[in-house]
Amino acid sequence: MRVLVAMSGGVDSSVAAALLVQQGHEVVGATLKLWGGPSDSGCCSVADVEDARRVAQQLGIDHHVFNLTEDFEDHVVRPYVDAHAQGRTPNPCIECNRAIKFDRLLDRADRLGFDLLATGHHARVTHEGAHRLRRGADPDKDQSYVLSMLGQDELARVVLPVGEMTKDEVRAWAAQIGLRTAGKPDSQDVCFIGRVEGRQGFLQRKIDFHPARVVDRDGEAVGSVDAVELVTVGQRRGMGHGADGQRHYVLSVDVPARLVTVGNAADAVTSRVRLPNTTMTWVDRPLGPGDRAVAQVSAHGRPAACSVAWNGDSRVVEFDEPQRPVAPGQTVALYDVTEPDAVVGAGIAA
């Protein structure tokens, strides 16, 4: 088949390309230029493009660089900035997958006559009548969470070659075939936020920060913060302790009111999170009212058993056990209760 491989310059996408070539497909590699500004986060810099290109040369496949900086700015960066100004904490990598990699790039792959789009994500696409998305073989590296927005249309055209491998196996494979990227460290951070400046430095240049009062659940003032826009629900850092010596956690953030409410660990729990229907996506069929599921609220968070209720214009995830509060803007991925490695759908916490 004719396969376009999104090559980030990392070892996973390098091996994904290598596997497809070995399987006899007609493979073309493409690296996305998404961010034109300064970045030292280790993804998609000029050095990364060069690494991807070199791997493509080693594999004997064509390589292209696609400039999608405008779409990235419109669909990922600006919404990220705007969300923070409103007190929400989105995951930009999820938005990039949603809008750029598995939308824009997938369309481009179609127009260029490719049968499939491949990436180096650690997850699996299986075809069992319907197309299913499953966790990757390496539990420490599973990336199904960041792909949880995909549906039948996308999964029909996506292949994830390294999903069956552990990270160690991927590196060993790369070393064995002599790929330049075999020993390259994984990129950890958001690609457009430099390690030195951090989220604060980045946002500071784009939005105004406002100080806020910090109060306890009785409304008593316990302190202040310089930038309410940087405070996240569930956050412990910088919130100090209560009079009883217990650490404080952020329970809620009200940006317009410039108010942060904190409590101790016992208070910082929730039994539910609301996902507006407008944010819900389903791999195949939606869950019915009250159906059981397993929820994961962060990229490497512990899955939690739950039921998913229908409530007006939202789904409400009701956890069996109390959980740390989920910050507005976070993605909640839902897995199948009988096959917990299979993604059922996802939504975004209100």
Place this chain on the structure above:
Amino acid sequence: MITYLDHAATSPLRPEVVEAMASARAEPLGNPTGSHRPAQRARRLLEEARDEVAELLGRLPAEIVFTSGGTESANLAVFGTLGAAKVSGDFAADGPVLLSSAIEHPAVRESCRAAASTTGALWAELPVLPSGVLDLDALSEAVDERTALVAVMAANNETGVIQPIASVVETVRARNGDAAVFTDAVQAATFADLSELVRGADLVAVSAHKLGGPVGTGVLVVASSTTITPHQYGGGQERERRSGTQDVVGAVGLATALRSAARDRSEIVTRVAALRDRLAEGLLSSVPDVHRTVPGGVPSLPGHLHLCFGGIEREELLVLLSESGVCASGGSSCASGALEWSYVLAAMGLDEGRARGALRFSLGHDTPGADVQRALDVVPAAVASLRHGA
């Protein structure tokens, strides 16, 4: 099968160039600065090449400085002029001023940018008209007693539009007799007679590989009346203007390529223009919603065809063309190799929507009719498949 329509990026080595360079290497060739026979031979070949280049460009041999190519020549012109201005101390606190057209090649543009930020010189860009031609009125207004350098390319690499360099020289002289006029003639040298087109310019950049010569050799013409400081220091070669062991074989290649470009020039220009026009007419008639970027009647290089295809992304068209062996270009790339928005097209007032589908085809001196035919077979189908699905 390769259909090569990207000569403006680089043009394959001419057979006579390969032969001349092999000949140069066939016998011992020393370092031109030495005193023994191989060194003298190297010196002789270098000076013969210099004489030939000078003659073809209508200049004196002493005005020819060999460099490593167009980019080095541009850097040397910009920094060398500023260096000389500093040495002569002519300028007030609010100078010296660099003026460059808004459509210069990155080698010139980035040199000006860097010079402005590292030397304290001021830099301003001169607008072009929608046709891609320099706005001479704006030039006239901009030149004053602080102006050290005016940089206007002889022909633009993206559009092929030829600039009125003689008028630029005249305008600048009238306003400031001390300002140097630098023209990047890298693209223009392919088909234009530089002894005419850029006569009077103080500094002229030429590059071998655009002419079918080797990559790694170029020339900066430095008029006798113009002083520059070197940008590369060392043994003092090229009369102290550019140190470093000269690439004698490269210089032989450059001279040979320039000689070939000059020979039969008018016949070649006519033939290439006719082929380019056949490509243009063929595409304009078989592809809906495509427009020539450069208006008719604007003087342009005969091999350039710049088109805007509506409703498609040039990146995608280039992939499809490349897979069919048709080689064209989408414009300047950034360091990562991704296409960038063209500031040249923006300077001409082209809106972003049109620029999305902008593509440059550039024919060479030896492009056969069959290549044009192949492009006419491949391009319309590729565009259609992007617009309507395969």
